[in-house]
Amino acid sequence: MFLVLIGVSILMFILVRIIPGDPIATALGPMATKESIQKMRHEMGLDRPIYVQYLLYVKGIAHGELGLSLTERRDVLEIIKEKLPATIELILVSVTVAVLLAIPLGVISALHRNRLVDHLNRIIALFGVSFPQFWTGIMIQLIFGLALGFLPITGRLKGTPPEVITHLYLVDSLLTFNLHAFWDSFIHLISPALVLSLSPLANITRLIRANMIDEMSKDYINVSKATGMSGWIVSYKYMLRNAFTSALTMIGFLIPLMIGTAFVVEKVFAFPGLARFGADAIVANDFNGVMGVTLVICVAFVIVNFAVDELYAVLDPRIKLKR
Amino acid sequence: MKEKKQVRKEGMVRGIIKLSRNRLSVLGAIFLLAASLLAILAPWISPYPEDAYESVHFEKQLQPPSLKHLIGTDEAGRDVLTRLLYGARISLLLAAVVLSISATIGIPLGVCAGYYGGKIEQVIMRITDVFCALPALVLALAISVALSPNLFNSMLAIGFVWWRGFCRIAYGETLSVKQENYVLISKSLGASSLHIIFREILPNLTSSLTVKSSLDAGYAILVGTSISFLGAGANPPTPEWGLMVAHGRHYLPDAWWASLFPGLAIFATVLSFNLLGDGLRDYFGVEVE
Numbered sequence: 001m002f003l004v005l006i007g008v009s010i011l012m013f014i015l016v017r018i019i020p021g022d023p024i025a026t027a028l029g030p031m032a033t034k035e036s037i038q039k040m041r042h043e044m045g046l047d048r049p050i051y052v053q054y055l056l057y058v059k060g061i062a063h064g065e066l067g068l069s070l071t072e073r074r075d076v077l078e079i080i081k082e083k084l085p086a087t088i089e090l091i092l093v094s095v096t097v098a099v100l101l102a103i104p105l106g107v108i109s110a111l112h113r114n115r116l117v118d119h120l121n122r123i124i125a126l127f128g129v130s131f132p133q134f135w136t137g138i139m140i141q142l143i144f145g146l147a148l149g150f151l152p153i154t155g156r157l158k159g160t161p162p163e164v165i166t167h168l169y170l171v172d173s174l175l176t177f178n179l180h181a182f183w184d185s186f187i188h189l190i191s192p193a194l195v196l197s198l199s200p201l202a203n204i205t206r207l208i209r210a211n212m213i214d215e216m217s218k219d220y221i222n223v224s225k226a227t228g229m230s231g232w233i234v235s236y237k238y239m240l241r242n243a244f245t246s247a248l249t250m251i252g253f254l255i256p257l258m259i260g261t262a263f264v265v266e267k268v269f270a271f272p273g274l275a276r277f278g279a280d281a282i283v284a285n286d287f288n289g290v291m292g293v294t295l296v297i298c299v300a301f302v303i304v305n306f307a308v309d310e311l312y313a314v315l316d317p318r319i320k321l322k323r
Numbered sequence: 324m325k326e327k328k329q330v331r332k333e334g335m336v337r338g339i340i341k342l343s344r345n346r347l348s349v350l351g352a353i354f355l356l357a358a359s360l361l362a363i364l365a366p367w368i369s370p371y372p373e374d375a376y377e378s379v380h381f382e383k384q385l386q387p388p389s390l391k392h393l394i395g396t397d398e399a400g401r402d403v404l405t406r407l408l409y410g411a412r413i414s415l416l417l418a419a420v421v422l423s424i425s426a427t428i429g430i431p432l433g434v435c436a437g438y439y440g441g442k443i444e445q446v447i448m449r450i451t452d453v454f455c456a457l458p459a460l461v462l463a464l465a466i467s468v469a470l471s472p473n474l475f476n477s478m479l480a481i482g483f484v485w486w487r488g489f490c491r492i493a494y495g496e497t498l499s500v501k502q503e504n505y506v507l508i509s510k511s512l513g514a515s516s517l518h519i520i521f522r523e524i525l526p527n528l529t530s531s532l533t534v535k536s537s538l539d540a541g542y543a544i545l546v547g548t549s550i551s552f553l554g555a556g557a558n559p560p561t562p563e564w565g566l567m568v569a570h571g572r573h574y575l576p577d578a579w580w581a582s583l584f585p586g587l588a589i590f591a592t593v594l595s596f597n598l599l600g601d602g603l604r605d606y607f608g609v610e611v612e
Contacts, residue, residue, distance in 0.1 A: 007453030015469045126601070130594035132545055134552045135568050135586030138575070146576045260458025264549050282464045283472075283555050290465060294457060301456050 001302050005295075012294045013054050016287035023285040027070040044068070057291070066295075067288030071280055076292035079277060084296060085167030086156055087266070087273035091258055093170070093189050094196040095251065102201050106208025107240060113213065121205060128202030133261050137195045137268035144191065152188050154270035159184050192269045196261055200254040207250050211243035245315045252308035256301050341606060348602025351595035358592060362411035374401035375409040377560045385578040395580035398570060399560070403581060406562035407588050413563050414592055417478050417547045418540040424482025425489050425539075430532070432486070433493025434520055438501060448494065454487040460546050467555045474563060477556035481546055488539065492531055500527045530607035537603055541596030548589050564589045 024040050025032065041047050044067070045056055060067065066076035109121040145153035152158065162173035162181040169185035172178075215221065216239065224234045259275065266276035274293060281289030313319045343349050366372050370393075374380075380400030388395045394403045436447040454462065459481070466480035500506065506523050514523075548565030550556040557563035559570070564585040571581030604610070 003449060004452050004456050007449065008456050011453055012457075012465065015465050019469050019471075126594060126597055130541065130590055130597055132548055132552075132565070132568070132586060132589045132593070134549060134565070135582070135589065138568065138572055138582060139586070142576055142579065256456075256458050260460035263458075263460055263464070264553065267553060278461065279464070279553055282461075282468055283553060285468065294461065294465075297458070297461065298456050 001305070005298050005302065008298045009058070009291070009295060010054065012291055013057065014050070016285075016290050017050055017053070019285050019287070023070060023287060026285060061295075066292045069281065069289040069292075070286040071284050071289060072277070072286075076288050079289070080274060080292055080296055083272060083274040083277050086271065087259075087262055087275050089168045089170060090189065090192055090196065090266070090271065090273060091255065091262060092168075094193045094258060095200065095255065097193055098197040098200040098204055098254075099251070101197075102204035102208060103240065103244065105201075106205045106243070107212055107235060109205065109209040110212030110216070110243075111235060118209075121209070125202035125205050128198040131198065133195050133198070134264045134268050136198065137191070137265055140191045140195060141268070151191050156188050156272050157181070157185050158188070192265050192271055195268075196258055196265050199261065200251075200258060203254060204247055204250060207247045208240075208243050211246050212239055215239040215242050241315065245312060248308055248312055248315065252304055255304045256297070259297055259300065338606070342602060345602040345605060347598045351598030351602070354591060354595040355599065358411050358595070359415055361408055362415050365405075365408040365412060369402075369405040369408045371402040371405045374405045375562050385574055385581065387578075388580055394584045395578070397567070397581045398574060398578075403567075403584055406567060407564070407584060409562040410564045410567065410585065410588065411592070413474065413557070413561070414544050414547065414589070417481070418543055418596070420478040421482045421485050421543040421547070422536050422540060424479065425485035425487075426532070426536070427486075428483075429486035429489025430493045430525075430528070433490040433495075434497050434524060434528075436490070437494045437497025438516070438520060438524065447490070451487050451490050451494075454484065455491070459484050460549055463546055464550055464553065464555050467550055472555040472558070474551070474557035474561055477547060477550045481543055481550070485539065485543060488535065489532065492535055493528055496528050496531055497524055500524050531609045534600055534604045534607055534609055537596055537600035541593035541600070544589065544593055544596070 022037070024044070024046065025037050028037060028040065045053055048056075057067070064077060066080070068074070069076045069079055072079055105121050105124075109118045112118050140151075141153045144151045157169060159181060162169060162178045162185075163176045165172045165175055170182060170189070173180075173182035173185065212235075221234060221239065224238060225231070262273065262275035263279040265271070266273045267279050270276070274296065277289065278293035278297075280286070281293060361368065365375070369375070378399075378401060380396075383392075383396050383400040385398060386392055386396040386400075392402050392404065394407070397403055397406070432447050432451070436444040463477070463480045463484045466483055467477040470476040470480060500523070506519060509519055509523055547556065548563070548568075551563045551565035552569045554569070557566050559566065567585035568582045568589075571578065571583075571585065574581055
């Protein structure tokens with residue numbers, strides 16, 4: 001895992017440094033003199049060989065320095081601290097929505113295989129992975145925001161933010177009993193979270209359906225049914241537990257995918273999160289910004305994988321025995 | 324010899340019949356065929372071929388759908404339908420370019436890693452891990468910018484990211500095929516590595532790689548249009564669907580047609596690839612993740 005982090009940082013470092021054109025000249029604007037460009041290049045260490053630059057960058061990380069962002073003109077670490085919680089909140093809400101909806105949909109599909117409900121679910125799932133997210137976002141803004149006026153179109157909050165505890169507005173506002181702020185941030189989250197959860201919802205539903213069908217043919221189901229246990233308990237307590245455990249690895253795959261989608265979704269909804277900053281940074285050649293964001297994504301990837309492994313062991317005790 | 328041919332032919336007929344029973348897949352295949360045909364014929368069948376690229380008609384800016392312009396005109400007065408038809412060329416080309424690049428890089432790497440094992444496997448699979456640690460869109464966006472953003476470079480960029488999936492599948496399948504007895508037998512009969520790779524292993528990879536290609540084609544189009552939407556892909560006035568949505572968006576809600584229809588075109592194309600892929604998956608009975 002550590003090797004992956006180093007690999008990604010080298011790959012991205014090379015990518016952001018081979019960009020044609022001079023990012024400093026672009027950042028300073030057309031009025032900048034040659035001397036000031038030279039000076040800034042020197043200050044940022046861009047006049048040194050690339051491997052020295054990389055080593056200096058790694059040394060900087062050890063000291064908690066991620067460099068200066070050219071688009072926002074401030075420290076990248078500061079930007080990450082400010083914007084990461086918004087993206088984390090968005091993704092957590094989307095994952096929760098996707099999982100909570102996918103479980104009943106998948107189970108119902110499996111129990112009524114090849115019936116109308118199942119076909120409907122399959123079609124919904126197919127639609128979910130086929131919509132371009134930026135377009136779905138725009139259409140939701142158009143319908144629910146502009147035409148019906150239910151939901152806000154952009155942003156994370158309209159009023160004043162709640163007192164800072166975790167930086168997650170939903171959690172903070174609940175902890176401080178600030179129901180107004182809770183509602184405010186909640187309705188701002190609905191549309192982006194909906195768009196972001198569509199494709200994972202489809203994927204998880206499909207997997208749970210397939211796993212449930214697998215489980216149905218196993219002996220323990222017949223035994224439980226023969227002992228007179230109700231169908232509900234059998235399907236939701238026993239089958240679902242096994243079906244969900246193997247779907248968990250899928251969620252581990254889906255979160256990195258969602259971070260990618262968040263780049264587009266946050267951009268459409270002008271959501272002040274790290275993914276939106278990342279998208280702007282990449283397009284504007286903000287090399288320190290790009291490095292910072294990709295490192296955060298990588299660390300998130302490592303953490304999610306670790307968490308999935310641990311959860312897997314909790315849900316399926318056989319794994320612990322094998323270890 | 325004749326018998327073998329006969330059997331193969333019968334098998335194919337049976338396969339086509341089996342595949343055509345999945346009506347949704349057939350629908351997807353028909354749509355894709357139609358879209359390809361329309362894309363190829365775009366210069367001859369589109370109502371205003373000169374509108375495809377940079378022409379400007381300010382006198383008929385943002386006109387709603389009418390008999391003259393079936394799905395309206397955009398901010399420069401260009402016929403949206405014409406641009407959609409030309410856009411089909413771009414999206415289908417993107418899918419083809421991405422899949423060919425990623426198959427050319429990914430399959431040989433995956434097969435070599437799986438077949439030879441040892442250090443080769445370690446090096447190849449660790450590099451693949453690095454490419455897998457970032458979301459496809461993010462990495463492709465960064466590569467596209469590094470190559471200097473334009474349509475062709477964004478296709479290359481997606482291809483340079485996409486190979487990782489092909490590599491992983493080829494690797495996994497090679498590992499399992501390698502264990503089969505027929506590989507062992509050809510090895511003990513003195514077959515060369517090249518023979519085993521090309522005659523024993525690769526033919527066994529076709530089904531999962533076909534399914535993956537079909538499902539991935541749609542997904543690659545989604546990523547490609549997203550890159551253009553974010554401004555790191557096609558440059559105006561290219562009639563790229565994602566770019567058309569990005570531009571049409573500024574004229575909402577009044578001129579809804581300028582962003583609605585390009586989005587629907589992306590959706591229909593991606594859906595068709597997914598339908599086809601689903602049918603192929605059921606047909607071959609393989610799981611591809």
